[in-house]
Amino acid sequence: MILSETPRRILLTKLVTWGHWFTLSNILVALVIAGIYVFASPLPDSLLGITFLLVNWISHIGFLTFFAFVILVLPLIYAFPKSRFIRGAASTIAALGLALLAFDALLYTKYGLHINLGSADLIKSETQPVINAFGWQQWGFLLLLFVVWLSFQLILANALWKRIERLQRIRLGMPISALFVACFVCSHALHIWADANLYQPIVKQDNLFPLSYPATAKALMSKYGLLDIENYKQRKALLFDRNVKGIKYPSNPVYCSINKNEQFVLLIQTDATELDLSNTNLSQYQGHYDLSSNDHSSQFSSLFGLPEIYLSDLNNKTPLMLELPQKLGLPVYLYSQIPLEHSILSGLSTDYDAFEQATLSDKPKLAVGFVTHQQIQSLLNSELLDNNHVVISSFAANRETIEQVPLYANFDLKQNLSTHLDFPATVLERLGCDALSDDYSIGQSLHNPRRNWLVGTKGSKVIVMQNGNRIEVLSNGSYKIYDRKTGEETVETLNTGLLSQAIKHLMHFY
Template identity: 45%
Template sequence: MILAESPRRQRVTKLVNWGHWFALANIIIAIVIASIFVFSSPMPGTGVGTLYLFTNWFGHIGFMTFFGFVIFVLPLCYLASNIRVIKASASIIAAVGLALLAFDALLFNRTGFHLSFHAADLLRNEAQTQISTFGWQQWAYLFLLFIVWLGFQLVLANAIWKRIERFTKYKVGIPVTSFFVVCFVSSHAVHVWADAKLYQPIIKQDNMFPLSYPATAKTTMSRYGLLDLAAYEERKQLQFNPDIHNINYPAEPVYCSVDVNESTTVIVQTDDAPIENIERFNLQQLTNYYSTASSLDGLITTTLFGVPEIYQDSLKNKRPVLLALPTGLGMPVSIHFDESLETSRFSSYRQPLSNEHGGLHLAFLPAATIARYLDEEMLRDHNVIIAQGYHTGSGSSKGTLYSNMALNAQVASTEDIAPTILSALGCDAPVHYYSTGQSLLSPSRNWLVSTSGERIVVFHDGKRTDVLSNGSYEITETATNKRSNAPLNVDLLSRAIMHLSRFSKQN
């Protein structure tokens, strides 16, 4: 008696074979899309880090795509009886899944965080302006683009179905599966080692891909005497992102023009006394202004360079774009210091406080001198910003930003002053080339990140998050300065750290 498979079993076997080939094709497409994550992040800079990057890239994306196939498509091959319905459903699932991956990749490229419930609020806030400008033409274009992508998936599904007998002759299942399994397992194994050794070229890749949770085994290793947790925490404090202090400034060459006929004055207060009679000038006030500098030198550095104080030592031999660009285009630039403030670094720009020329003036003065320096004529002829909020030795303090310009921001820091001034002068170069701040005339985000000592400080939604080098954190309410029980917004923190370290040199 000859035993033969039933027609249903033959159909299911053919559908399962088709599903595996369809999944493989989409794994390749997903890996190509995921290259956006790779090219949006700094390269590891070491052989081991680069090897981990590729194994994690192929292993994680391959596993994530195949897992989606097992959950959503494979059951259809056994349960549904209509082949066309199965192919159409699989094509829709693949089109939606890869479209989400592509959107997540573009979001990561632009903002540094992935799609998640934590990121939903940030995404809504920052996309609100752009989406509000969408007309029916833009929405129709996006819908048409998805239809074209869905059509490609349908064509791919049908093409594989027609050639499935030919494809089954190629015995590639074991080699391909082995490759992705080896990549997946080895990447997690290497990460366990890297996490124990605090090997930064690998650790800093933890948030590169969506839904990525690299393996760690500190507790298990300590249980068997393979890792001293106390020594681990001590090393972790010492290895807090060691490259962040070394800066590549500016990150890209800055090319733009400025209006050399504009006159702008920036006044940064160097003490915490009240400025007498400043209310009489009826200046716009931005009360959510923060200064995180811990010294006067740090205050000057963050103001002129537009980057946090943590980069100060690496900037000693560099010229700030805020000074170099206007000077190179023929605009007069001068810096005014109080007589008690000794600094020789910018002596070539130093001018007497009483000089009356136009152009760009930057003044670092105590409250008493500011009160004498301000007058109606200056406010009439100059764009003026007055930054009040530096407290000697405090490391981080809240103050007020006064201006006769139309500042349009919810929160501001000292790092925002340089891009705001350059924007007011007409420079349209991307701010992230030369600053971690943003132009307060047209802000693109409602949060800010800076540093205070070795802490990373993030301000958002009325809360301040301080993250220490050992990974511990504290959230406080900015209005009351009391501890908050709000959960840590991991996506915002990850994005903030990526934004902060964009100037760090990569070895």
């Protein structure tokens, strides 16, 4: 009893209690700073994903802050139980730690990376020119900023120390500890379930916070028959991130020449009325698809040669199919009967009268039109086919299913399986450009196709076709195989090699 009431023991108890309150205060500050990570990333699109985000935010940041207290401050309390020294040391440690957290948050916002050995070279290369350009004013400002931040920590530490007797009477230890433990257990339990089921709204948050290593239990669940590990590995290999960020278009510089005497017309029908082609020299080709989920996406895919997942990130880009010929001196005309929502494309388009006049003229040009049945029929009746190389196709009439759409041309194509994604490569090759189509398109030229399969997206699905099969990969990595012609589901074995290759091809503009 006497030992428990010695001055040293009383001081240690006060310092430990003070340390807990000081740590709790800095946990709240750290949670505010960590909000940068949360708001720098798209919010999950499900209630479960948002729940995980909140509990992981609280538990992980709270754990990091408390862990820093345990390994850095608590040993000092027992080794050097001097209140002024402990308050000064703890304030310095807190100021440095939170400043480091803020720097990491800014690094994550700009580059999507955290401070670690893997990002060391990037940090050095980015900061070295800035540091070299610093003068004494900039260094003085940074020093002043840290002094202000350290002063805040010292004021907080002293304010808590002056009120420590009053704070010792407040019994909040158990409720606060219970809150953090509950959040910790909930976040890791949710992640174990999400990892086993490849639930993307949770799994894609794995690298949101620094030093984050969420729990998994695949080996244990597999051991007790709760998880088919081979099926899990297969589904994980098929996952594709639809939230495309930071893409590069074209993926490499495109250098090629253009035949300035070429006359090429690409017409895509926007309505479902059947064309009368009985008196034309157009050849019809089977196995052509429009995989887009709406007409606007179909316009985008036809001009860029990229699936709709890339649409929002290319709103300030010009399709290479139009830009390259125009820059090399070939007149380019674009018309759309339905609105062009893409900001740059709407500025490039012309009215129908000017488009019709240019299309029917016996002059070199590239003309691309999204037109009605009546407009196509009128152009065909006006000797369009006499002077131009012409390709005609159509939007999908039914977006709920995946069915073939018409494809006609007045010159030979070597096409067996194609989509609207193939139009840019086909047009540019016909115009004389011999650049690699993979640098600017997911599709391939219909003059000289190099692959016997195609890949695209339709909403949240990845679509892969080869021979008589159509494979649909869902957002959770599960898949279904259908007969391409009948649309009926089949029980054929999945070609994982093909699927992995197709998804990699789909992602190469990242």
